[in-house]
Structure formats: C-alpha cells, structure tokens
Amino acid sequence: MEQSSMVLEKREEVKKIFEDFLDDSLLRIILSNPAFKDGAGPCKALKVRVRPVMLKGGMVFQAEELTEKQAFHRNLTREEGVSYLLGLMESGFKQAEVESSRTGPCVGWQRKRLSRLKLRKISRKW
Numbered sequence: 001m002e003q004s005s006m007v008l009e010k011r012e013e014v015k016k017i018f019e020d021f022l023d024d025s026l027l028r029i030i031l032s033n034p035a036f037k038d039g040a041g042p043c044k045a046l047k048v049r050v051r052p053v054m055l056k057g058g059m060v061f062q063a064e065e066l067t068e069k070q071a072f073h074r075n076l077t078r079e080e081g082v083s084y085l086l087g088l089m090e091s092g093f094k095q096a097e098v099e100s101s102r103t104g105p106c107v108g109w110q111r112k113r114l115s116r117l118k119l120r121k122i123s124r125k126w
Contacts, residue, residue, distance in 0.1 A: 018082045025102040026052050033095035040092030
C-alpha cells in the first residue's frame, strides 16, 4: 500500500512539472531512453520532442514521435499535452529534459521506476 501511494505522489509531481512548463515560455521537452528496445508508447517511439507552435487558432504544442524510420507529428492543447507526456513517462520513457526561457537552465530527470524520480538542474554552455 505504501508503494502505490509513493508512486501516486511521484506521478502528481511529474504532472505538476508538465503543467508548470507547458506554456508560451517553453523551448522544448525531450523524452528519451525508452525502457524497451523497440520503443515506448502507442507508436513505439524512440524519442519524443515537444515544442510550442503558433497556429491560426492560437498556441498548440507539437509532439514529434521519432521511430526507427519515421517521424509522426501531432498538435496538442495544454491539457492534452500534460496527459500525453505523463502517459508516455508511465509507458516506458526513463528520461526527460525540459527547457524553458523563464527558468534558464534545463530541468531533467531520470527514473528507474516512477517511484524513484531524480530531478536535477542541467547546466548548458552556449
């Protein structure tokens, strides 16, 4: 019972991070290091990149799912983006990197299981 509440607590922490960063100051989010050799998520992606895109109807977040030979794109609202990214983290990606213009350096994390989440600041030299 204690393990499941810990996982739920970390899930909420990851959800809050995605909610905080999915706005117009986002530069990019990169999910990588899938747990399975053939990829993670419904399209078996090896890497997923998310970036903000301004369309006629307003801002959306474009997710690019990279497989071995193809790239798939989808446009998501903020709410769809949060649940999409959270689902991908739960379905097999072990590493995430978030870069935003308002926070300066990247924030990244790695996980062996969702219950063991390790946040860290990433310094970039430009």
